Structure formats: C-alpha cells, structure tokens
Amino acid sequence: MQAAGSEDERLDRAFLALADPVRRRLVARLSRSSATVNELAEPFELSKQGISKHIQVLERAGLLTRTRDGQRRPCHLAPAALEELTAWIDGYRLAAEACYRRLDAVLATMNAAEEAKDE
Amino acid sequence: MQAAGSEDERLDRAFLALADPVRRRLVARLSRSSATVNELAEPFELSKQGISKHIQVLERAGLLTRTRDGQRRPCHLAPAALEELTAWIDGYRLAAEACYRRLDAVLATMNAAEEAKDE
DNA sequence: CGCTTTATCAACCATTTGGTTGACTCTCTA
C-alpha cells in the first residue's frame, strides 16, 4: 500500500516527515520493532498528543502503517517507502557523479593537450 | 566540505530542502550539469529572487556548492551530501527489513508448532 | 455499569516557510 497523491506529493510528505529530529528518532525506534504511541512517546519530553501528531505526519507520508490490537494501535515502519526515497536520491546522485567523472576526463584531456603544446 | 552544525541539524536541513518540488527539480537539473541562478530559474514561473531563496536553502543544507566565475555564481550539486541521506535512510530500512524477516521466522515456527499440535 | 488505559480531535498560539516587490551590490563592457 502506498500513500495517496502524485509522486511529487508523496515525496513532499516523506522528505518533510524526515526533516525533524523527533520523527527521525521515531523511525529509528520503529526500525527495531513495532511500538504503540505510548511506547514511542516515553523517551520524549513532549506531550502524548504531540507525539501522536508526529506519528500522523509519518503515517500520511506512508513511512509507517498502523494496525488495531485491542485498545492499542501499534505502528510499523514501511521499508518500501524508505526505499522509494533512496531510489529517488540515488538516481540524481549517480547522475551527478557520472557528470563529474566526464568533466574530469575532459579536463585531463585538456591538460594533456596543453602539456603537449608546451613541449 | 560539509554543512555546519550537528548531524541532526544537517539532516533537518537536507531533508527539508528535498521536501519541496521546486527544489527537487533544481536538484534534478543540477544532476545533469552545473548551472547559474538565471539558468535554473528559466523553466519556472517564480521570480528570480524566489529561485535564489530555494538555492540558498539547498546550499545551507550542503546539497550544493557555489563558485565564482565573473558575474556568475554557478551552482554544483554535492553528491556526498546526497549519499549521507541515503546512508541514513538505508541504515534504518535494512534494520526494519531484518526485523520483519525475524518476525516472519517466528511466525513460521509458531504455525509449524500449531499444526503439529493439531495432528 | 462505572473506571482506567489508549489514543485522537479541536482550538489556540508562536514560529517558520514560501512567495512577492523594490532597492542594492558586484562585475563586466562599451
């Protein structure tokens, strides 16, 4: 299952969700195991409502899913959504690195030509 | 060279910088080659000042660097900063996937025990 | 049925973001 909206909107929400140290700590915690809101809120000095809001941000971004277990609503990290982000970043990172390698090759060629001329 | 501040602050700025479709388009454009502010602004309907602000956000996040070339101030993508982001995400994504695999193994064991009991 | 636990909703407030316009700096060039 995937968060709603266009790719742009999904990436907006996902990157925005990660642009906060509290939410990143929540992701880190959930990468070890699923957890409830109260369990997630415990290490923080924020109110439970505040944590609940952060969790909703992560959920709207598709970075976590929630199930029902009696009174509890455990949160589970969604690795596929994280993978979509790394795929986006890596596409452009690799393109840029390739671009710089081409530039280096051109500069090397020019230097070689320059030295040849000096001889 | 790396953006200033703690790791948290750097990740805040970097993820926030990517949480905007305009800035992601700038990153995509710069992954093909370096470019000036005017070149970057051309495909957008925003004012040049608006684009300049977006570029400053990316620069403060360490995602691009700028050089001086006469009147121009070309922008260059910084692949190392992008790599830091994918490394952060992948660390937790892989942990979560490993966690789910362990859970699957436990559930499989329980199912096997259950079926053995039913016989 | 009442009480506790878990969690969300609603209203509110301070701060930040994203956009504009206008004035300004800096650099090259005629």
Add this chain to the structure above:
DNA sequence: TAGAGAGTCAACCAAATGGTTGATAAAGCG
C-alpha cells in the same frame, strides 16, 4: 565612467508547522 547583467538583501504577507491544553472516543476490566 556610465550602463547593463547577475544575483542578493530587506520588508512584507499568507499559509503551514510544531507545540500546548482540554474534551472526547473506544476498548478492556472490576
């Protein structure tokens, strides 16, 4: 030196974030 081009700074505004508190729902327990 005067002017044009590239880009930034400053002030302003509308909208969204991040946090709070108080009231509310929904599920389990005595």
